[in-house]
Amino acid sequence: xxQYALLILPATNRVYAESSTGLTxxxxxxxxxxxxxxxxxxxxQTSIGGVPYVTFEADELxxxxxxxxxxxxxxxxxxxxxxxxxxxxxxxxLDKLDSDLISIQKYQGKTNEHxxxxxxxxxxxxxxxxxxxLARKFSVVDPLCGRGTTMNQALMYGFDAAGVDVDRKDFELxxxxxxxxxxxKRLKHDAEVIRVRRNHEVVAHRLQVSLGLTKESWKAGDKLxxxxxxxxxxxxxxxxxxxxxxxxxxxxxxxxxxxxxxxESGLHRSPIDLLKAAAPTWAGLLRPGGALGxxxxxxxxxxxxxxxxxxxxxxxxxxxxxxxxxxHRVDQAIVxxxxxxxxx
Numbered sequence: 567x568x569q570y571a572l573l574i575l576p577a578t579n580r581v582y583a584e585s586s587t588g589l590t591x592x593x594x595x596x597x598x599x600x601x602x603x604x605x606x607x608x609x610x611q612t613s614i615g616g617v618p619y620v621t622f623e624a625d626e627l628x629x630x631x632x633x634x635x636x637x638x639x640x641x642x643x644x645x646x647x648x649x650x651x652x653x654x655x656x657x658x659x660l661d662k663l664d665s666d667l668i669s670i671q672k673y674q675g676k677t678n679e680h681x682x683x684x685x686x687x688x689x690x691x692x693x694x695x696x697x698x699x700l701a702r703k704f705s706v707v708d709p710l711c712g713r714g715t716t717m718n719q720a721l722m723y724g725f726d727a728a729g730v731d732v733d734r735k736d737f738e739l740x741x742x743x744x745x746x747x748x749x750x751k752r753l754k755h756d757a758e759v760i761r762v763r764r765n766h767e768v769v770a771h772r773l774q775v776s777l778g779l780t781k782e783s784w785k786a787g788d789k790l791x792x793x794x795x796x797x798x799x800x801x802x803x804x805x806x807x808x809x810x811x812x813x814x815x816x817x818x819x820x821x822x823x824x825x826x827x828x829x830e831s832g833l834h835r836s837p838i839d840l841l842k843a844a845a846p847t848w849a850g851l852l853r854p855g856g857a858l859g860x861x862x863x864x865x866x867x868x869x870x871x872x873x874x875x876x877x878x879x880x881x882x883x884x885x886x887x888x889x890x891x892x893x894h895r896v897d898q899a900i901v902x903x904x905x906x907x908x909x910x
Contacts, residue, residue, distance in 0.1 A: 568626055568646060570655075571612065571619040572635075575642040575680070582678050585894035587611050590620050590640045592891030593684060597638065598624075599888060600696040602631045614652070621647065633658045633700055637723075639684035660700070662724040662779050662790075664751065671713060671743060677817045681861070682715045685904060686723075688892065689815045689859030692884055692906040704812045709799040709848055714740040716815050721790055724779070728811065729794040730802045734771075737796035741773045744792075753777050754784035762795075762805070770797040770805065799844050802851060809853040820863040820900050838867045838875070845879035852881075852909040859906045865899065872905050881907035 572594070574586050591609050598606035604625040612621040627635070635644060636657040645652035668679045686706070695702055704725040708716035711729030713736050720727035731737060741759060748755045755777035762770040773794040778784025795805045818837040841860075848858060858881060862872065873883040884906050892904040 567607075567623045569621065569623050569648070570627065571614060571621045571645045571647040571652060572638075572641055573617070573619055573643040573645070575640045581896060582680065582894075586640050586680070587618060587620060589684060589892060589894060590638065592888055593638055593640075593687060594620060594622060594635075595888040595891065596688060596691050597634060598622075600691040601634050601699060603628050604631050614647070627655070630700065632656070636660075637687065637699070639680050639687055660723045663722050665722075667718050667722060667747060668715065670747070671715075673713065676713070677715050677861075679715060679719070681902075682719050682817070684892075685817065685859050685861055686716065686719050686813070686815050688889075688904055689813050689857050689906055692859065692889065692908055693812060693857035694855030694908065695812060702812075705810065706813045706815060707802075707806070707811045707851055708816050709802055709814065709844065709851070710816045710818060711794065712736045712740075714744065714794070716817070717792060717794070718744075720815075721777075721792065724790065726790060727792045728806065729792075730797060730799050730805075731794070732796070732798045734796055737771065737773070737794060740794065744773075744775060748775075748777060753779075754781055770795055770801075772796070772805070799840075800847050802847050806851060808850045811851050812853065812856045814848055814852055814856070814858040816860050818860055818862040820866070820896075820902075836866045837862045838871055841867075841872060841875050845875050845881075849876075849879040849881050849909060854909055857906055857908045859904060861902055861904050863896075863899075864893065864901045864903050869903060869905060873907070876905070876907040881909055883907040 574590055594609055604627050606622050606624040609622045612619050632655050636659040644655045644657060646655060690699060706720040706725050707728040709730045711717055711731045714729060717727035717729050745757045755775060757775045760772045760774060761768045762772050775792040776789045778789050873885055876883050889906055894902055896902050
């Protein structure tokens, strides 16, 4: 058995930084169970030279294992550790685009980008396709996508992305941001906002984007695709085919600064009402083996109640360890958790 030490990426958010060690340990355990070739054990927080690390023991990590761990949401550096010396291992993350795609947007209510990556990772690892993380071009949808943090993280990984949100302002701001960013980076792309008409009436607006990571890939037709529909989330299946997505990833409104909204019953402080209305639609978007991951404020909605709703929609909630290790405090009013469920 070899010993390893993982140095956590510094977080600008002080409260999230306080939670990052525990979240990293839970994420590492999930990678070990679902994707790594090596068996890992003895995950712990360890001080080395006065600096906190997450340490663990494992069979010798393969190059594939190191490439997988390179995508952990808070990894800064990974070392093999002999008790005295740290030997750095070369990280090879999936990232295909510059990191300012994720970090440049600043606005009230934005989900921490480290947490967004964690949520996407946890959902991917919960799917039946976890071992294909490095090889599969996943399709990801966020049915409450706001200004697109989840979609941007999906693009960073080289995945196709889609989103749904009823807020017209968020839709317009995201479209402006992404098109400006693509032009500034001089990436080959097509982008347009389409009016979706039914029976001669405009029923939605849709942002459609395709981009090439390089000029060569663009010419070869190897493109990433993004679609964002400005419509209520319960209507998502009107615009996306059933079984179109590998992963559904979303951060539900927390019921503090803003609530959850459904077309039928308006604004609520609890995301449970939203989940009841939307879960059948969300389940329908997933292909067999796909996974749903949702983050929410446990102060306004119980975990078991959310799991029961997802089960009623035909999904299989994953509630045991290591899926139960992601609860953490965001502020005085918000204690956030992650719930994942797989479509059989």
